[in-house]
Amino acid sequence: MLFSFDVFPVLVILIQINQEENLNMKLITKFLFAALFITSYSTLFAQTEAEQKAWMDYMTPSPVHEMLAKSNGDWIGDVTVWMTPDSPPVKATSTTTNKMIMGGRYQSSTHTGNMMGMPFEGMSLIAYDNAKKVFKSTWIDNMGTGMMNMEGTWDGANTINMKGTMVDPMTGNDRDVRETFKLIDDNNQVLEMFEMRDGKEVKTMEIAYTRK
Numbered sequence: 001m002l003f004s005f006d007v008f009p010v011l012v013i014l015i016q017i018n019q020e021e022n023l024n025m026k027l028i029t030k031f032l033f034a035a036l037f038i039t040s041y042s043t044l045f046a047q048t049e050a051e052q053k054a055w056m057d058y059m060t061p062s063p064v065h066e067m068l069a070k071s072n073g074d075w076i077g078d079v080t081v082w083m084t085p086d087s088p089p090v091k092a093t094s095t096t097t098n099k100m101i102m103g104g105r106y107q108s109s110t111h112t113g114n115m116m117g118m119p120f121e122g123m124s125l126i127a128y129d130n131a132k133k134v135f136k137s138t139w140i141d142n143m144g145t146g147m148m149n150m151e152g153t154w155d156g157a158n159t160i161n162m163k164g165t166m167v168d169p170m171t172g173n174d175r176d177v178r179e180t181f182k183l184i185d186d187n188n189q190v191l192e193m194f195e196m197r198d199g200k201e202v203k204t205m206e207i208a209y210t211r212k
Contacts, residue, residue, distance in 0.1 A: 054131075057130060057131075058130050058131050059105075059130075060130070061103065061104040061105055062128065062130055064128045064154060065100070065104055065105065065128055066104075067183075068100065068107045068126065068128065069100045069104060069107070070183075070186060071098045071107070071183070071189070072098050072099055072100060072107075073097070073098060073211060073212070074095065074096070074097050074211070074212035075095070075096040075097075075098070075189070075209045075210065075211055075212055076093065076094070076095060076096075076209070076210050076211075076212050077093065077094035077095070077096055077111070077113070077207045077208070077209050078091075078093060078207065078208040078209075078210070079091065079092040079093065079094050079113070079115075079205070079206075079207050080205065080206045080207075081115070081204065081205050082202070082203060082204055082205070084202075085202045085203075090115075090116060092113055092114055092115050092116075092120075093113055093114075094111055094112065094113030094120070094207070095111070095112050095113060095212070096109055096110070096111050096209065097109065097110050105127070106125060106126065106127050107125070107126045107127075108123070108124075108125055109123065109124045109125075109126070110122075110123055111123070111124070111141070115143065118143075119142075120141065120142065120143065121141060121142050122139065122140065122141035122142070122143075123139075123140050123141070124137060124138065124139045124140075125137065125138050133153070134151055134152065134153055135150075135151065135152050135153065135154065135160055135162060136149075136150070136151050137149070137150045137151075137162060137164075138150075144167070144169065146166065146167040148164060148165070148166040148177065149164050149165060150162040150163060150164030150177070150179060151163065151164060152179075158182055158183045158184065159180055159181065159182045159183070160179075160180070160181040160183075161178075161179075161180055162178065162179040162180075162181070163176070163177070163178050163179075164176075164177055164178075164179075165177060166195075175195055175196060175197075176195070176196040177193065177194065177195050177196070178193075178194040178195075178201070179191065179192065179193050179194070180192045186211070187210065187211040188208070188209065188210055188211070189208075189209040190206065190207070190208050190209070191205075191206065191207045191209070192205070192206050193205040193206070
């Protein structure tokens with residue numbers, strides 16, 4: 001373990017010596033900066049083996065990250081949207097590109113297509129937190145100016161279950177949302193979105209993905 005010490009008593013002694021011996025003040029300043037650097041450096045790296053292992057486990061991509069990486073590449077999405085539970089569904093097609101970033105620690109996705117006659121683009125970022133054992137995701141698109149944030153878990157089989165909030169543009173308040181993302185096989189996936197409306201959960205969207 002690297003050493004650490006209190007530099008200020010030493011500084012006081014040097015100032016006293018300076019007064020008595022007329023030492024160069026530049027020498028005292030250089031000593032002070034060197035001592036502060038050593039102290040900060042030793043504090044940063046003076047970790048126990050358990051702390052070092054915990055940090056390494058936290059930063060190292062896990063088998064769950066490897067599972068996410070299997071979705072890398074281009075996908076075609078068959079999109080179905082329900083504006084209200086009783087209204088006919090709106091159909092659309094989207095293109096999605098997934099890639100792992102920062103050494104395989106996060107998955108970035110870009111989405112393009114058309115929605116209700118307008119060009120659509122969206123972007124998502126998903127993480128798996130090794131320490132908390134949870135997925136976290138963010139979503140933004142050109143159909144709004146806010147962000148949807150979600151958190152959830154892997155069921156151990158083939159589905160990620162997420163819960164979070166999105167902004168209700170009518171009120172400006174957060175609305176509870178839920179998402180299931182099912183990995184059927186290496187070439188097929190299904191995403192389902194649900195929202196809480198008037199105290200009742202309703203299905204608002206389903207996307208069937210096929211690898212391009």
